[in-house]
Structures are given as structure tokens and as C-alpha cells.
Amino acid sequence: MDTKFSVAIHALIMISESDKTVTSETIAHSVGTNASYIRRILSLLRRDGIVEGRRKVGGFNLLISPENLTLFRIWKAVSGEEPHLFDIHQNSNDTCIVGSHIKQTLTAMYGDLEQSFTKALQGKTLNDCIIEMRSEIQ
Amino acid sequence: MDTKFSVAIHALIMISESDKTVTSETIAHSVGTNASYIRRILSLLRRDGIVEGRRKVGGFNLLISPENLTLFRIWKAVSGEEPHLFDIHQNSNDTCIVGSHIKQTLTAMYGDLEQSFTKALQGKTLNDCIIEMRSEIQ
Numbered sequence: 419m420d421t422k423f424s425v426a427i428h429a430l431i432m433i434s435e436s437d438k439t440v441t442s443e444t445i446a447h448s449v450g451t452n453a454s455y456i457r458r459i460l461s462l463l464r465r466d467g468i469v470e471g472r473r474k475v476g477g478f479n480l481l482i483s484p485e486n487l488t489l490f491r492i493w494k495a496v497s498g499e500e501p502h503l504f505d506i507h508q509n510s511n512d513t514c515i516v517g518s519h520i521k522q523t524l525t526a527m528y529g530d531l532e533q534s535f536t537k538a539l540q541g542k543t544l545n546d547c548i549i550e551m552r553s554e555i556q
Numbered sequence: 557m558d559t560k561f562s563v564a565i566h567a568l569i570m571i572s573e574s575d576k577t578v579t580s581e582t583i584a585h586s587v588g589t590n591a592s593y594i595r596r597i598l599s600l601l602r603r604d605g606i607v608e609g610r611r612k613v614g615g616f617n618l619l620i621s622p623e624n625l626t627l628f629r630i631w632k633a634v635s636g637e638e639p640h641l642f643d644i645h646q647n648s649n650d651t652c653i654v655g656s657h658i659k660q661t662l663t664a665m666y667g668d669l670e671q672s673f674t675k676a677l678q679g680k681t682l683n684d685c686i687i688e689m690r691s692e693i694q
Contacts, residue, residue, distance in 0.1 A: 420643060421643045421644060421645040424643065424644045424645050424658075424662055425645055427662065428645070428648070428654065431654055431658070435654070448648065448649050448655040449647070449648060450647030450655070451645070489669075503673075504561065505558055506559060506562045507559040507562050507563050507566070507587060507588065509587070509588030509589070510586065510588050511586050511587070511588050514585065514586040515693065516566060516569055516689070517566075517586040519689050520562075520565075520566050520689070522692045523569075523692055524562055524565065526692075527627075527680060527684065527688055530676075530680070531627075531676050531677065534673070535669070535672070535673050535676070538669050538672040539669065542665060542668070542669065546665065547661060547662075550664050550665055551654070551657050551658070554660045554664075555657055
């Protein structure tokens with residue numbers, strides 16, 4: 419995962435917290451990047467039904483309340499997949515008993531670990547990020 | 557994380573389960589790679605006190621019982637650091653209230669999530685991998 423997930427949370431906090439219309443240019447200025455990169459991230463969030471673009475005013479709107487928007491959903495929207503934290507080597511030797519069973523073994527072990535990471539992401543929301551930011555500001 | 561972690565577990569299962577001396581060549585043959593790559597991984601495990609090289613016989617020995625060797629310790633030995641699952645963009649604009657607090661906010665949020673992943677890795681051992689592999693073999 420590159421910084422897409424972090425940038426998505428940054429953008430969503432701005433959209434959620436601002437009274438004014440938030441455009442991709444405003445977000446890009448705050449993130450420190452260009453507006454086209456922000457529009458790419460927002461189009462992933464829009465495709466997943468997390469935001470809508472308000473064409474006439476040129477800004478964005480949250481479609482899910484911050485309390486109900488989990489970090490898991492944001493992760494999945496920007497990465498296009500469930501959390502994938504491990505890579506398994508693919509050329510193991512089938513003539514060896516360990517080599518021929520390592521892939522299934524690690525797939526099972528990693529599945530458990532990725533599942534627990536998924537649960538942790540499901541347990542945190544955009545609202546938790548906003549609460550954390552407010553406590554940082556004070 | 558590339559496949560180093562998976563290859564390390566593969567190597568450690570072989571070292572733990574074999575009655576015979578296991579050399580880097582034997583492991584490389586099973587993993588499907590070259591012996592110098594395996595020696596690089598084993599030197600990381602040796603540096604952390606997980607294995608010792610038996611120079612005279614040219615093989616390797618586990619220094620920690622599989623029941624006590626957690627996946628967290630293996631992860632740390634091969635990656636050189638605690639689990640790091642998220643990246644934060646570094647050019648946020650300090651003149652924006654969100655931009656100036658996003659780094660601390662995400663560091664706190666991610667710290668919690670990485671901590672729960674660390675706990676999950678601490679809760680699994682090499683022995684759990686061996687048990688899983690035995691059930692795959694049967």
C-alpha cells in the first residue's frame with residue numbers, strides 16, 4: 419500500500435468537516451499534491467459509493483456518515499481488494515514434502531492474520547480519525 | 557514485505573522437522589531459489605539468535621523451540637523492524653488545519669492498528685505452521 423489510503427482519509431476528513439464546498443483543488447493544496455491525483459483517489463471513493471461529486475458546485479459530498487464509514491471500507495475502495503499483507507514464493511519444489519505443502523500452509527496461516535487485520539480496520543471509522551484529530555488540535 | 561518472511565518460515569520448518577542436517581542448498585532446492593539467497597535469509601535469522609550455523613557439518617540448527625518461536629520474531633528478524641503497514645504522505649500543508657494535524661492523527665490511528673497486527677503475529681508460532689502443514693499433508 420502506498421500513501422493512497424492516507425490521502426483518502428485526509429480528503430474524507432476535509433469533506434466531512436468543512437462547512438464550505440470542498441473541491442479537489444482545496445484538498446490537493448492541503449495534501450501537498452496536484453488536483454488530478456486527488457480526483458483519481460476521489461473517483462475510487464465515488465465508485466464505491468463513499469462520496470458523490472456535486473457537479474454544479476464542483477465539490478464533494480460524503481454519502482456515508484463518518485460514524486458508519488469504516489477504515490476497512492476506505493482501504494478496500496482505494497486498494498481494490500481486501501487487505502493483503504503477505505507474499506508467498508511461487509516456485510517451491512513439489513518433490514519435497516515441505517515444498518509441496520508450503521503454499522497451502524502459509525495461505526491458511528496468513529488468512530487468519532489478514533482476517534484479524536481486517537477486523538481491526540472494521541473497528542475504526544472516519545469519525546475515530548476526526549475525534550483523534552480534534553484531540554491533536556486541542 | 558516481499559517473500560523473505562515466507563521463505564524464512566519455509567526454511568525454519570525444514571530445519572525444525574528434518575532428522576538430517578539441513579544445508580542452505582537443501583533449503584534452496586525446496587524453496588526453488590539459489591543457496592546464496594537462502595544464506596542471506598539465514599544470516600538474518602542467525603543474527604537474531606533464531607538459528608545457529610553448524611560449520612563443521614555445514615547445516616543449521618534451531619536455537620528456539622518451535623512452540624516458543626513466534627511469527628512476530630521471525631518477521632522482525634527478516635524485515636529488521638516492527639510491522640509497518642501504512643505510509644503517510646509527507647508534504648501536507650501546515651497552513652491548513654487538517655494538513656497540519658494529519659500526520660500525528662494518522663500516526664496514532666495506524667499505531668493502534670499495527671499494534672493489533674503485532675499481537676496477532678505474536679499469537680502464532682512456528683509450531684502452529686508445522687501443525688497446519690501436517691494437517692495439509694494428511
